[in-house]
Amino acid sequence: MQVWKDYQEKNKERFLNEMLDLLRIPSVSAKSEHKRDMLKCAEAVKESLLKAGADKAVVMPTEGHPVVYGEKIIDSSKPTVLVYGHYDVQPVEPLELWHSGPFDPVIKDGKVFARGSADDKGQFYMHVKAMETLVQTNTMATNIKFLIEGEEEVGSPNLGKFVAANKELLKADVILISDSSMLSMETPSLDTGVRGLSYIEVVVTASGRDLHSGTYGGAVANPITVLSKMIASVHDENNHITIPGFYDDVVVAGAEERALINKAPFNEKEYKDEIGIKELWGEKGFTTYERTGIRPTLELNGIWGGYTGEGAKTVLPAKAHAKISARLVPNQTSSKMTELLLNHFRSIAPSCVTVEAFEHHGGEPYMTPIDSKGYKAASKAVETTFGKAPIPVRGGGSIPICSILEKELGIKIIFMGFGLDNDNLHSPNEKYNIENYYKGIETIPYFHKFFAEGN
């Protein structure tokens, strides 16, 4: 719409400068020394919502860092969009690898370098500026609510409770999140889900102490050999996971979804060169995008035991350890899969060893259907401003809050991320391309328009 374009063009500089101001606040949620910065940042977010035209914006306490809530209600009979984002950021260490101060944003080559630029201050702030555009041009088609939390980077320990206690306040028709990336500006994409996680640790004990491998070797089981065999047994020759029941709850992706996923351009040579691998690997019958999106996996994160120091030591170790995790897809559930993994590793151990297996943390997978009104509105919005329909892509990572939000509020989440995979999230020199920031602000108003029209 021309009025949006005109308004945004006129206010371009300010839109950018306001985002930079937000990036200057070191809102590191993991560190207690930043507790005051967290409050300062929450207040700044509140103020920005009020300035952008919200009727109401408040900083609401939780047992941890506060949540910022804001709303602009135009008509209770119109659909309501709840925007979720987070104002906290990851710690910045190692500081020596940054080319400029993490909280002293620098613009270089069309990119803003600062902690939080892409994850997630720069991304949620697009929604604040999109709302301002709609308010100032008098073109709001939906009610808009904001839920901007301060504990996403530490696992959102208090968000579930907050949402459960404020269901009426947060009542909406759809949740819109910009906290992810797209394939590229030439190949726009929309994430349609995230994978879940189960994580366990296994300890195999063969003897009461380390033994001399000459005296006892050959007569006593080696726990490293035993654990290696146990681990090796969970994938077959097709890299299919052999644990009974592992795939029972997997929703098999339909031909249509698989065709869409595989429409994304994939350059095998570039992929291999970038990460330094000789060959692709994975479950037979699936492409790389499918393997990292629609299929569950079982990974060995670490394995240790025995002598690993300098030189040679002949020893029959007493214990061997492994950290094992599974990425989960709908409708697998983290607790059930964790139980399955624990029981499996306990049950396959031979009687010459004892096995302890215990759980670390987990999270539920999440998927959003591509035939929903919300997805269609997002797809149409992206198509309008990019000139190309976005490709639906399942994200391989895990965002545990998604299932919590859906469970408590009973509505679907739409992921409309404008970042890029090379934004250096959680790493030194995090950046966000200014072009992507403006493109997001341009695209979001269309989401509201199309979502309202679809309802």
Ligand SMILES: [Zn+2]
């Ligand atoms: Zn984030």
